Amino acid sequence: MANAKQVLDVQVSKGVTVAQSNEHTRRWTEKGWEHAMKIGNYDPTREHLNFEIMTGGKVCPVDKNRGIPERIADILSRRGIKDPNEGLAEPKYRTVVNIIFGGSRERMQELAFGKQKVDFEKGADNARVERKRDIEHWAKDVYSFVCGKYGEQNIAAFVVHLDELNPHVHCTLLPIKDGRFAYKEIFAGKDKYEFSARMKQLHTDFFAEVNTKWGMSRGTSVSETGARHRTTEEYRRMLSEECTTIEENISRHQKVLTELQSDIRLAERRVKGLTTMVENLQKTKAEKEAQLSVAERDLEAHKGDTVQLTGQIQKLEKELHEIDERLADKHGKLQEADRQLSGLKEEVDAIRERTDELKEEAYKYSHDVHSKVDSLLKDVLLENMVNEYRSTSVQMNPSQRQMFDDTLMQSIAEQGVEVMHCATLLFLGMVDDATTFAEGRGGGGGGSDLKWGRDEDEDNRAWALRCMKRASRMMRPAIGKKSKR
Template structure:
């Protein structure tokens, strides 16, 4: 399970226009306008593992159906996917090897080194075992490294115009520099994946490593330090050292976030980070639902076992009472000197043996019943805990959404209030005393019934994440929009008009599928 800790350190800036020309490999990029600066970019995502879904995105290990989905909704270019590459041990450049996922590589590395994954066997991973770096630079500069002066179509899709594109050797050398920079600081043996993507808007590298030192996972020792101040100092130093390597590629160290108070994050980087966080939360919720389903089966079996053992214990107690009654009767007969004494004694011995056997069985079943009761209680506690954690995750998703979308939320809420006032006034003027149904299908009704969901869906639409908005709507009770019309911001459309359209579209998308109604 890949629980991502949303701590990201960033140095970079928006893309700048420059007519840069590359010299030989390893030489600085010379620009015609040196007043324009190009920034290096480094994100550090700390995670409690990495999922197969995240690995598939890094490796582009998708089925044809997956690619169709990505091309329809994502930010990828199928024609440039062949230019992606990975850096492997020894700094060797090769095509991406998709035969083994990153989680499988991680497991193999740990097995060979005799190191145990501390999250293995835990219902909820809690140890930071993976650090995923995203390395890049200002858009124009990093594109120049990747494609030189070739004409490139950067729109998402399957752009046949890019079929003859060639990968420049400069991007490979830059990737090697990044690989060796990380290897020297954190150990080459700890790198389990290093992929360079040239099929998105901005070329970038995903470098995934395990924070292992002296044969043990040691994230705090390697990265965090004793407190936030030490972590901040280490991170600043890492950016400074990276800037020395990036100097020859004309990628400079940006001012620190704590100094500028700003996040130097491009739209593409922001979109990728948001998508990864949403994906992580959704994957955790799905896994928790699967765990809850499995627990229900286990609880059902445990309850049947408890019921069966309870019946056995009751039957054995009855048999014990019956044998004890027979022994008492024999004792009375023996004491009254009635019947054959030898026969009575033999019968008494037989009953005593049977009683002893019953007692052993009874004690065994009682022990098993106590164990079964404890297991059942433990399963129920697990179910309660996972259920609570699932609700917490949903809360975290909303909290994360509110925090990371704060600027968009302000605009959307402003438009929402404006729209509500106008729409409410119009509807009130039309309705009689008993005509409350006039609100059916209105934005006011949608916000009244599903305010948080409509706002979240509208936020995703505003950011251009149509695929994520559709998935969110369909997994939160909405029927989605069946319109085939092009969706997107018009060139001459201002942000307020675009926000208003996003709110109206989100309201339609969050309506239940035909034939179903929201409960009021």
């Protein structure tokens, strides 16, 4: 279980829907379960294993009598805190933070089920499977961590699911500080960079306080994993784990983008509708003002019935007053709709930017790992060729062996390490050091008719090859000398 890693995912919302609450508490009808099983990997025969942590860290069956929105309302009422989204036509403020806590699938299944045989295929019967105490202890440690960091009074629900493929916690948290909602202050920070730093720190704190005890690693960044020497199998595992994590994050962001695009379309329709209403009201107002102006002129010029004109003027003035009130209301709603639309577009831009960063991260990571594997394969290939040459040269007659005299293959086969070191010094421009190194090991064939010095248009591969050839000549013993062995 050395490769087990923790999982921590933070999702922010402007409230909890009934559907979300039902999913967390499994408050489903038979049809609800059928639908859930069609779209996800749920096992109703393991549903009885789910539990939640209540106040004081007590392990309890999941309470299906009270939905999460009701629990939130009770918390706010008890503490005298108003939900800022209450009364708004559309929720505006981020009042709920959903945090998923978990770990690598194999490790979480071990905590939940121990060595019991569990069939994870859809439709399997796992009614006899029992919940192990380790998952309860782990969940209580996570609960304690959340309480210490954000306050137990702010936890609306803390449900542990064992009826899915990977056991995990759903924590519904209210971002409240000093008696008020303060999502930006507690989580977001002043910008996306501070938010990113806080999320990384949350991962680190979670590992240090909880998962180091439960045999799960913090996980490392791409730059860290790429900087360490690993075996081929480790590369394979590392690539698989890191790319899977990145792909999951990209998938999650794309899902959020889809939801935001839907919200944007609704917001755009709302803005368009309100704009049309305002334009129609302004047109009606202009018509009424024109009618009023005519009626006032006729009254002043004593044209027509005075009582009728006076009544018409009063009616028009009342209608204009009502139109002004409606215009003021629609202007306010239009400004709010514009702000919401701008906010949604900013969220889309930020998530798109982060998604692009993740894709670039995945590309760089994959390229880095493949480059290292490529270098490893080349090293193995070169070593194999050298060994084959050595074993074959022993069986050659003098005329056949002469064909390889003064070749790079012969030089690498006989003095591979020394030639490579000397070539490296030459490549780096350390000619004097390369000469000293060659002479110190019996070399003396440095003089040659090879052009020396790197050409301006010479690429690294061509330059490296010339350095290898030069090093090969430098490592040869001078005439009359014997090579040091």
